[in-house]
Each structure stands twice: as structure tokens, then as C-alpha cells.
Amino acid sequence: MVSVVGISSSSQAELNETLDALGTNLLTVTPGTTLTGGQAELPLAAESMVRRIGPVQALSAIGRVDDTNVYRTDKIPTVETNGIVPYAARADLLATIGGTIRSGRWLDAATGSYPATVLGSAAAERLGISRSGPETKILIGNRWFTVIGILAPAALAPELDSAALIGWPAAGTTLGFDGHPTRIYTRSRDAQVEAVRDVLGATANPEAPNEVEVSRPSDALAAKQAAGAAFTGLLLGLGAVALLVGGVGVANIMVISVLERRAEIGLRRSLGATRGQVRMQFLTESLLLSALGGAGGAVLGSGVTAGYAAYQDWLTVIPVWALLGGFASTLAIGGLAGLYPAIRASRLSPTEALATP
Structure with a gap:
């Protein structure tokens, strides 16, 4: 009995670990559109409000830095952006989405306050960068940033593959980032994912919950x-x-x-x-x-x-x-x-x- 139950339980644990890697309890919050058809934005306090939801176990966010492009050198024509988007990123982003670093290191409290960036896998390829280090720099806006890391492909957050990620404080001081998150990632207890999804919109933006889009739970959860x-x-x-x-x-x-x-x-x-x-x-x-x-x-x-x-x-x-x-x-x-x-x-x-x- 012990061996039969133990082998079955071990197999179940392996299956659950595989399904967890598919983001079964990952929900995202993004701004939708206003009643007039314009682009809405999440409040500055959206993260702190969502964090108060009891079943939410982990939370992180990114914020798009508008009107800013990313280039390998200052000799590149401004129209050739290669589709790379600069984002301000929280230090706990990687742990929340289950991402991994392919080269270098991730942003922390120290590097997040200085002109340092971590590139997504596709962004690094488009810029022709294969490794990170003090000698590797890119131009974001009108400032040079040191590439301290390169991400492996992010299966649960593909938008990060073509991103240049900057620490939240540095994005504000060097690029004029306004602090509004454009995507909030949450991890909840499996049994409460549906319940969390039902209240995420109203919690993230109580004044205009209809201007918030919330992803649906992964089919892997079912x-x-x-x-x-x-x-x-x-x-x-x-x-x-x-x-x-x-x-x-x-x-x-x-x-x-x-x-x-x-x-x-x-x-x-x-x-x-x-x-x-x-x-x-x-x-x-x-x-x-x-x-x-x-x-x-x-x-x-x-x-x-x-x-x-x-x-x-x-x-x-x-x-x-x-x-x-x-x-x-x-x-x-x-x-x-x-x-x-x-x-x-x-x-x-x-x-x-x-x-x-």
C-alpha cells in the first residue's frame, strides 16, 4: 500500500509541478479602454490595493516608459526601433512570473536605482547582444544603460521577450516614467483563482472597474x-x-x-x-x-x-x-x-x- 500510494503521489507531485510551470494560478491586470475609446491607465495605488486581496500570494508589475526607444548605438536611425519596448520593472518580477536569467543578473535594490537594464531574449537578439557586462551598453531615450542581464524566453510573460527592463526608481529619475503600472502580475491560491479574478478589476481601479482588463485563468488550472x-x-x-x-x-x-x-x-x-x-x-x-x-x-x-x-x-x-x-x-x-x-x-x-x- 505504501509503495503504491507513494509512487502515485510522487507522480501527482511531478504532474502538479509541470502544470504550475504553465501558470495555472497566474492572473494579469492591464488597462483597457475608456468610454470614449481612449487608452485607460491603472491608478498609481493599483499594486498596493491588489496586494490587499487575501488569496493573492505574490504580486509584481511593469510599467511602459512612453515616448522612449531603445537602440544599440546612437548611429541608428530613430525610425528603426526593432519593436523593443522599455519597461520599468519591480525587483520581484522574475520570481512572480517564474522567469530565469540566461546571462548576467537580475535587477535588485541597488542596480534598480542606476542606469542598468535587463534585456528580454528577443530584444537581445535584435540588438545583436549575446552577453551582458559592464562593457555592454545600449541607448534608451537619450541615456546610456549598462546591460547587466539577459532573460531566457519567458513562457508566461511573452511581452518581456522584446523588452528592455529598467529598475522602477531608475525609470522615474532618468526617463521620466510617471509610475503608472501597465501590467500587474498576481499569483493566487489555486482554489481561489476564480474568486480573485472576480474582484481584481474593481480592486485595481475602484473608480472605473470597467476600464480594467483581467486575464482568465489558464486552462491548465482546470x-x-x-x-x-x-x-x-x-x-x-x-x-x-x-x-x-x-x-x-x-x-x-x-x-x-x-x-x-x-x-x-x-x-x-x-x-x-x-x-x-x-x-x-x-x-x-x-x-x-x-x-x-x-x-x-x-x-x-x-x-x-x-x-x-x-x-x-x-x-x-x-x-x-x-x-x-x-x-x-x-x-x-x-x-x-x-x-x-x-x-x-x-x-x-x-x-x-x-x-x-
């Missing part, structure tokens, strides 16, 4: 929930079958034990042992056998699970309820399975038992 329900049913079914097989095994062993030890039973009865004492002897043996089997099975099952998970490069997950429940269930099933053989042994008469060859 897949994750369905997979979780399926695995729960599978674990219960496999555990029940394993316990049933174990109970049948204990019962068979005890029945055979009674049949093979009839002479011992007759001798004990002839020496004065009561039926209750004989019954208690075989019931105790059944419980002891079940306890030893349960403890050994838990250790062996844990080892099998760990070995198989390591072979598959999975996270090893052995639910505590499987260990404790398996041991307790083994005792209960062992007691029930040994009850009939114990009663049968106690009902043997001494003469009948001693007469058995």
Missing part, C-alpha cells in the same frame, strides 16, 4: 484540478485493493497455522488451557504478524517509492496518512482476518486435535 480528483480516486482505490490483498494473505496464513498446529492445540487443551486462552493465543499471533508486516511494509514501501522516484527524477512524496493509515489498517485487517482462525482453533476438542496426525 486540468490540474481534474487530475487531482482523478489521482485521489486512484489512490483510494489502489490502497483499498492493497489492503484487501494483505488481509487475505494474513487470513490464509492463520488458517494454515491452525490446520498445521492441531496437535499443539490439543496438547494445550489437555493440559488445562481454556478455549479463551487458545483463542487469545492465535489472535495475538495474528496481530503480531500484522504489526511486523505493517512496519516492514512501510519501510520497504518507502524504499521502493524513493528508488522509483529517483529513477524517474521525480520529487519523492510519501503521504504521512499512507504510513500511519497503512500500519493501523494492517492491524485492524490482521485482527479481523485472524479472528475466524482463532475461534476455529478454540473450538477444537482435545481428543480430536490430538488424534490428528
